[in-house]
Amino acid sequence: MAVGRWGVGFLGTGQMATALASAWRRTECLDLSRSWAWDIQAAAREQFAQRIGLPLAASNREVASRCELLLLAVKPGDVEAVLEEIRPVLRPEHLFVSIAAGVRLQTLQDGLGGHRRIVRVMPNTGCLVGCGASGISAAPEVTPREVEQVEGLFRAVGYVCRVPETLLDAVTGLSGSGPAFVALIVEALADGGVLSGLPRNLALELAAHTVLGTARLILEDGRHPAQIKDAVASPGGTTIAGLHVLEKAGVRGVLQQAVWMATCRAKELAEGGQNPSTAEGCFSKK
Ligand SMILES: NC(=O)c1ccc[n+]([C@@H]2O[C@H](COP(=O)([O-])OP(=O)(O)OC[C@H]3O[C@@H](n4cnc5c(N)ncnc54)[C@H](OP(=O)(O)O)[C@@H]3O)[C@@H](O)[C@H]2O)c1
Structure with a gap:
């Protein structure tokens, strides 16, 4: 399916947002006349605007009020503040795409005051060179066509698979x-x-x-x-x-354990845990 040209609101313009925007610009998925961006760091947002060639808003809230498709690309610890900021201007038609590692659909939905049109994507660093691997999971309220379109956008930076949200921690442990x-x-x-x-x-x-x-x-x-x-x-x-x-x-077993441990840690972080698991604690959960 053709991805079409999207007006995208970039909430955060760090390395992953820049990689995605560059690829979308190159593949003509990005409608620059309807896209806006904001980042708390002046240098990051100015570099982004210059490189991609789109206008800067004055805040995340302005981005959200101008664009229907929003890409949340801040670190997991900054997500809550962004959700709180944009909540008052959110409309039912907004499609919210989050790449924040380990932030659950339910957490996003709560932070957005019950808004349910949300897609979670777990990309990896290969996206920076157009050779990434991303897992996608959408809330049931997102239409199949929209999920295909979001999938198409991430295909611009590599391989994409669709998984139920329960498997996104394993995607994090393996390809993340x-x-x-x-x-x-x-x-x-x-x-x-x-x-x-x-x-x-x-x-x-x-x-x-x-x-x-x-x-x-x-x-x-x-x-x-x-x-x-x-x-x-x-x-x-x-x-x-x-x-x-x-x-x-035992290299095979060691690599299997590494992925398993990373998956456990992703689960733990998503559930609000702060302290690293011990290997023993992790394996006893199996
Ligand atoms: N990079 C990867 O390979 C990768 C892979 C998988 C998933 N992800 C996910 O992608 C997201 C972005 O990662 P990244 O590597 O692109 O991070 P990054 O380069 O640090 O970019 C995040 C940007 O968001 C800014 N920011 C912080 N609070 C903000 C706010 N309230 N409003 C607007 N901007 C704000 C940051 O500023 P400060 O520097 O001041 O905080 C920073 O410029 C993360 O959630 C990460 O989990 C990244």
């Missing part, structure tokens, strides 16, 4: 936190290259391209990860020697 997990793996692979005699920069480039190529084989060629592994691991060869070390160290 995943870039950090993969970055750590890439760094470790590069260290392995250095240990084996490669110059640092070359090792890092080889490691990153290896992850990129493997992801493309899975996504574009439709190969299962096990097929790729088996095809590369020849009998008595180099790869099976390395795989043996990884399996002995």
Whole structure:
């Protein structure tokens, strides 16, 4: 479905709002004559307005009174203040899209005085380079057509999947936190290259391209990860020697636990928890 051109009200103009607005501008999804933005930081909003080429409002409230589609792109801790500010000017036709990590539909609905036309999106940092992974969950009051359109907007910055809200914490644990997990793996692979005699920069480039190529084989060629592994691991060869070390160290289980732990933490934060879980506490919840 064509996404169409939207007038978007940007509530917060930080790095994610900028990545989205740039992509929407490039793909002609953004109607610049009907879009407005505001950020509490003068430098952030001015840079945004200059880069995207849209006007600045004088407050979040003015953005909300001028635009029907609102993108909430402030940090989770700042959400309450923004909701409180815009609540008096909210109209039934407003479609509210929040990318704030871990802020539930119910919390948004309460903060907006019962307004129910809300879509929650959990993007990831890959969106900054147009290669993100986003999970979307909409309140039942949002029409299927509107959900498709919001989905189309996030497709401009990468892959999008629709999930029930109960699974958004798992999306946070996997693709939200995943870039950090993969970055750590890439760094470790590069260290392995250095240990084996490669110059640092070359090792890092080889490691990153290896992850990129493997992801493309899975996504574009439709190969299962096990097929790729088996095809590369020849009998008595180099790869099976390395795989043996990884399996002995329990790398699969460790990565599964990392995603599970991140999911638990996302749940805990969404429920208002402040203190980090212990691993034991987290696993005992399973
Ligand atoms: N970046 C990512 O990779 C990523 C991934 C998934 C989800 N998200 C979500 O996306 C949201 C935005 O993240 P980000 O990385 O773009 O954050 P960011 O770069 O820090 O941008 C947020 C902006 O909102 C401003 N702000 C704070 N309070 C405000 C208010 N009351 N009204 C208007 N603006 C206000 C901030 O100013 P101050 O600096 O003064 O606070 C900052 O300029 C977050 O909720 C985050 O959970 C981000």
